[in-house]
Amino acid sequence: MKIAVFSAQPYDRLFLDEAFGAAADKVELVYFTEALAAQSTSLAAGCAAVCVFVNDKLDATVLGALAGLGVRAVLLRCAGFNNLDTASAAKLGLFVARVPAYSPEAVAEHTLALILTLNRHTHRAWLRVRDGNFSLDGLLGSNLHGKTVGLVGLGKIGMAAARIFKGFGCTVIGSDPAAPDQFGAHGAVAPLPELLAASDYVSLHCPLTPATLHMIDAAALARMKPGAMLINTSRGGLVDTVAVIAALKSHRLGGLAIDVYEQESELFFQDRSADIIGDDVFQRLMTFPNVLVTGHQGFFTVEAMREIAQVTLHNLECFMQQKPCANLVEG
Numbered sequence: 001m002k003i004a005v006f007s008a009q010p011y012d013r014l015f016l017d018e019a020f021g022a023a024a025d026k027v028e029l030v031y032f033t034e035a036l037a038a039q040s041t042s043l044a045a046g047c048a049a050v051c052v053f054v055n056d057k058l059d060a061t062v063l064g065a066l067a068g069l070g071v072r073a074v075l076l077r078c079a080g081f082n083n084l085d086t087a088s089a090a091k092l093g094l095f096v097a098r099v100p101a102y103s104p105e106a107v108a109e110h111t112l113a114l115i116l117t118l119n120r121h122t123h124r125a126w127l128r129v130r131d132g133n134f135s136l137d138g139l140l141g142s143n144l145h146g147k148t149v150g151l152v153g154l155g156k157i158g159m160a161a162a163r164i165f166k167g168f169g170c171t172v173i174g175s176d177p178a179a180p181d182q183f184g185a186h187g188a189v190a191p192l193p194e195l196l197a198a199s200d201y202v203s204l205h206c207p208l209t210p211a212t213l214h215m216i217d218a219a220a221l222a223r224m225k226p227g228a229m230l231i232n233t234s235r236g237g238l239v240d241t242v243a244v245i246a247a248l249k250s251h252r253l254g255g256l257a258i259d260v261y262e263q264e265s266e267l268f269f270q271d272r273s274a275d276i277i278g279d280d281v282f283q284r285l286m287t288f289p290n291v292l293v294t295g296h297q298g299f300f301t302v303e304a305m306r307e308i309a310q311v312t313l314h315n316l317e318c319f320m321q322q323k324p325c326a327n328l329v330e331g
């Protein structure tokens with residue numbers, strides 16, 4: 001069976017080849033660096049499945065075209081599936097499976113890294129010291145210990161973050177319509193407006209859905225404590241970036257750290273260093289000294305990459321052997 005692997009970076013090949021070695025007699029992986037979109041669906045001709053990542057497009061048009069080519073399965077190498085039209089996939093009878101929990105700690109630890117970096121200006125200190133500048137002016141930080149961290153979304157990543165911040169001596173509060181009972185050991189549940197008003201750091205860990213699109217808008221930002229920081233390692237669309245820029249300009253928002261960005265599919269996972277970047281909103285963000293951006297690397301650890309490849313193989317085996325699959329994405 002041939003599988004078309006879209007948005008394949010060298011590191012994807014490394015971990016997928018390692019995991020799929022065991023199935024080399026049954027499965028051939030065909031790698032494409034291109035993202036899956038309407039104009040690239042034809043690359044999947046002759047393949048029974050596609051293997052895709054966060055910025056591949058899986059709308060009704062793309063899914064219809066794939067089904068027309070004979071593709072029967074969609075293997076997501078990620079947990080989130082906001083890029084998938086689940087209703088269309090169900091209508092077409094496609095098998096769709098994801099990797100629901102490859103390493104919640106990877107993303108939670110990246111959240112911590114972003115907060116500590118922003119808090120202590122280590123990104124700026126690193127540049128200064130390399131330039132022989134050992135002045136501390138402008139590098140004054142503040143302790144994380146004793147601060148209040150508000151976690152929006154208490155699923156696998158939110159809970160991993162709760163454990164970490166509790167360990168740092170923070171007061172942890174969380175907002176989630178389905179907050180797990182275990183969260184009580186780490187912090188208290190609060191409605192979102194209360195969480196926004198009480199937190200020194202607001203960190204987003206909920207999925208992007210029509211209900212959560214731009215959940216952090218101008219009104220939500222106005223509710224936040226003056227000088228509080230916003231961290232988003234979940235999905236870019238949770239945040240209205242234009243409103244965030246206004247809040248940074250007015251000093252209302254004390255800092256922003258993002259690993260995801262609403263228009264990231266035009267930028268992330270590519271080397272654009274020699275290009276003129278046309279996204280003025282993104283470029284404005286890059287001008288703030290208190291903004292830290294990473295290019296969707298929260299998941300990117302050896303442990304998580306290995307797990308993604310192994311679970312993707314397991315999902316494929318479920319499809320091939322028509323076995324029940326716990327990782328199905330259903331419409």
Ligand SMILES: NC(=O)c1ccc[n+]([C@@H]2O[C@H](COP(=O)([O-])OP(=O)(O)OC[C@H]3O[C@@H](n4cnc5c(N)ncnc54)[C@H](O)[C@@H]3O)[C@@H](O)[C@H]2O)c1
Binds near residue numbers: 206
């Ligand atoms: N940066 C990265 O590399 C990376 C990697 C993996 C996942 N993610 C993102 O992290 C998100 C969370 O992942 P997870 O594994 O913890 O998912 P999860 O499904 O385990 O948990 C999500 C939680 O969000 C809650 N939720 C839903 N709507 C909410 C709302 N309006 N307000 C507050 N909470 C709400 C759900 O009840 C659930 O408990 C994913 O949706 C994905 O977008 C990012």
